[in-house]
Amino acid sequence: MAKIGYRLKSTANKAVSIYVNFRSPNSVMLETKTGLSVIPTDWSKQKQRTKGRDPHLQQINNTLNNLSAFIDVQINISATNGTLIDKRWLLKIINSFFNKFEQKDPRYLLNFFDDFIKRIIKEHEAGIGVKKSTIKGHKSFFNSLSDYESEIETSIRFDQIDKVFIDDFYGWLLLERKYKSGNANRHLNRLKTLCKEAASSGVKVNPAYSFYKAKKDLDKKYLVIISESEFQKIKSFTPKSNRDVNAKKWMLIGLCIGQRVSDLLKLTKSNVRKSKDGNVYIDITQQKGEKSITVPIKDSEIIDIIDNDFPHKISFQKFNDYMKEICKDCGIDQETTGYLKNENNRLELKTGPKWMFISSHDFRRSFATNFFHKGVPVPVLMNITGHKRESTFFEYIGHKFTKDEQAEAFLKYL
CATH class of the missing domain: 1.10.443 (hpI Integrase; Chain A)
Structure with missing residues (x-):
């Protein structure tokens, strides 16, 4: 049985978040908010529970006990199935316990995004739609967005995508993921594409996304030219x-x-031909844009x-x-x-x-x-x-x- 603990991170004179933590099977300490809160003076650091006989405080303790049992069961199931137990996993388990949202509620970015990626992969396999490189870019964006949600411990809805969110996500890509501004801008363009897809599917989307413009690339470019x-x-x-x-x-x-x-x-040799005048040409259909050109x-x-x-x-x-x-x-x-x-x-x-x-x-x-x-x-x-x-x-x-x-x-x- 995993040792599941609870603690407060703040001593402010107001209701503060209760955090749950445990060490995963691969010895990584995981921690996230439970969604419950308590005033620090009503919390026992030693017992890791609320103190007093107030019915509200007792209810919090009962919820924490039930949450511990639920997490322990899910750890055993996931470990048996070989599922990766990380912070993202813990956040999903917390959401599942409190029934915060349906797993496939399309109002949430990752839920809609997951279905979107599955659809464009099927279309690609059928010989239509976007290219393989575009799908790869969307998968990379999905992973970054998922990590960002784990970092802020919040599942993002489309109606919450305002300028504050976009600027914060962009800053996180630069500072935490160490992205170059060009790569960060490409992710924001993918976010814009996702919002358009969701809006066209009837999902309520904050219109702020449509006003997004790529951030100016301030990175100095170092070009390498073979003279x-x-x-x-x-x-x-x-x-x-x-x-x-x-x-x-x-x-x-x-x-x-x-x-x-x-x-x-x-x-291949089949791309090479000679003109009537004896000139050597290479005929190429460029992968990007599918443009046909000839180079002498x-x-x-x-x-x-x-x-x-x-x-x-x-x-x-x-x-x-x-x-x-x-x-x-x-x-x-x-x-x-x-x-x-x-x-x-x-x-x-x-x-x-x-x-x-x-x-x-x-x-x-x-x-x-x-x-x-x-x-x-x-x-x-x-x-x-x-x-x-x-x-x-x-x-x-x-x-x-x-x-x-x-x-x-x-x-x-x-």
């Missing part, structure tokens, strides 16, 4: 293993076609790889690992500042040799940056990279026009 000279270093590098030979081919193709890594690593290849070494020795499939993770090793061996070691994951899997600002910061995501940005500085028109580059807005493209490559550059650009039309 033309570094591209030449990779071309002239002689790999020592077959895996590096294969990874090098993907790197060179990636730096020449400017696509997301998800589109790059799906390419002019570099003779890349054409030789595509024609005669197309690289074989490789996983995203292995590709990232191998390309870092290649960049290190190539001497791409200029001192660079950027974000790297620490031992807790959180991004941390660090300074080190450039190869440490390079990832496959930088190929597309390097392509866009290098060809922009060669004078290729921005609309042509945007058509290849898949950017829809010019402002987004310039932010992506980290380019800001000076006043003189703006004036010189205008002079070309005079």
Whole structure:
């Protein structure tokens, strides 16, 4: 039988919350509010119950005794079934004991959200609806929202989503979860989507959600660009293993076609064709937006790889690992500042040799940056990279026009 205790956290001269606590089977101390309250002078710290013969105080003691027995039974059931016993579990048990709400009441975010995720998964399996990556994002948001509810010890209803809640949740994502502002904004956009879905289903939703606008990203961006000279270093590098030979081919193709890594690593020889004039083209249907584009290849070494020795499939993770090793061996070691994951899997600002910061995501940005500085028109580059807005493209490559550059650009039309 679990040792279930009760205590007060405040000595204020008013009714304060009674907390329940116990040590879970995996030796983690769990604690949350019971929903009951008492004036501290009516509480016995030693007995962990109210004192006195007042009928109201006796009723509280009876409720605490019954709650202890209920929790103990639920611990045994969950332990037998292999259910994780954590703070979220305890909060659900408390709610169940007091019948605070129906488990599937759609007015509550997590209840509606759970059904929403199940629905979009079924639609995806049927070949319709949102993409797998979108579902993954919603699952991540569900877990964050669930953890937040456990933290504030409250189950959130849609009609409670006001500006105060949105600001508090956003701050919690930044301070407690250590999210970058961009990731936190994506979660708030998912919250907005969820509110729209609930409202369209007839659930009463606080209209404040519709006025939400993404918070401005104040995080300084550290962009990693593989320069033309570094591209030449990779071309002239002689790999020592077959895996590096294969990874090098993907790197060179990636730096020449400017696509997301998800589109790059799906390419096969069937994507390659030659025009009537003998030009080599790669036809691509981009996963994001399902836009079909064609990228020409002019570099003779890349054409030789595509024609005669197309690289074989490789996983995203292995590709990232191998390309870092290649960049290190190539001497791409200029001192660079950027974000790297620490031992807790959180991004941390660090300074080190450039190869440490390079990832496959930088190929597309390097392509866009290098060809922009060669004078290729921005609309042509945007058509290849898949950017829809010019402002987004310039932010992506980290380019800001000076006043003189703006004036010189205008002079070309005079």
